[in-house]
Amino acid sequence: MPELPEVETVRSTVAQWVLGARVTGVTVRRRDVVATEHDPFGGFSRTREAVKPRPGRVPAAWLLAGDRVASVERVGKQLVLVGGSGRCVVVHLGMSGQLLVAGRGERLPRAAWGDAHDHVVWRFEDGGRAGGGSGGRLVFRDPRRFGGLRLSPDRAHLEGVRWAGLGPDALGIESDALAERAGSSERAVKAALLDQRVLAGVGNIYADEALFRARVHPERPTRSMDGRAWARVASEVRGVLGEAIRAGGSTLRDYTDARGNAGGFALAHAVYGRGGGSCLVCGTTLLSGAVAQRTTVWCPSCQGAGGAHG
């Protein structure tokens, strides 16, 4: 579900509620959504078995029980709650994950399936500006369970192990760094943008939107990209992500922020979800097809050979 703008919107909402809060308790309703630092889950797994989070109880302190929430941060599509103790709880939302907050005595945004997919619940008090500091609950909800929580004992483990290999955050991506990390091969430029080792935060929606704005064909090989083309792509990636954050992200169906509010940026999509429609710039019928195994929409005129080469 969420790409960088949606995760950033969630981060900001969650921070308003829990920054400085004391975590009074944690309930793990589904153990298998939590991977600890002993599980090589999160970029280091080399076998299928190793991906499975270790069974057994997770010590509540590892999920910040008794701790204070010192910061709520984000890199790419990953969120992290950092405790005063230094412990880190990384939250991956995957395709359908949500973090939701409710004030004391308040109900959570309701799901059609009730609370069946509310996998982890934190209780907190004295936190945040929002809710009058009355405290409340923070919930990790994820019906498809492509997301999960990944724990690190400290920032060194977070950055050196969990996030080793993660590319620079897309919101501040510079052209030179993007070109270098994407490399030069037959690989499609869209595939490179979706690779979190190249660039952290871009997913299927914003890859298509940024490439349309940059007038670069999604299947154009990275080998054929020159400095000017990369500069346009880097600039449009930053631009579209920034605009989307200001609009509260893109809600296609499920996405909401931590208070259940939908984002407004889907209205501004120029290509994503518009295959068969007219290009907003030139009127040509937008094409749709699979690129990098993901549904992709582009304008054959604006992003054709002429557009792709400037």
Place this chain on the structure above:
DNA sequence: CTTATGACCTGATAGC
């Protein structure tokens, strides 16, 4: 090494 492919899950929707 790089790149492609299928797997992992559940829910919403479209079509019959």
Place this chain on the structure above:
DNA sequence: TGCTATCAGGTCATAA
């Protein structure tokens, strides 16, 4: 109404 097929915002391991 109810069944089935298709699709979905993202990674992961493994095959090629």
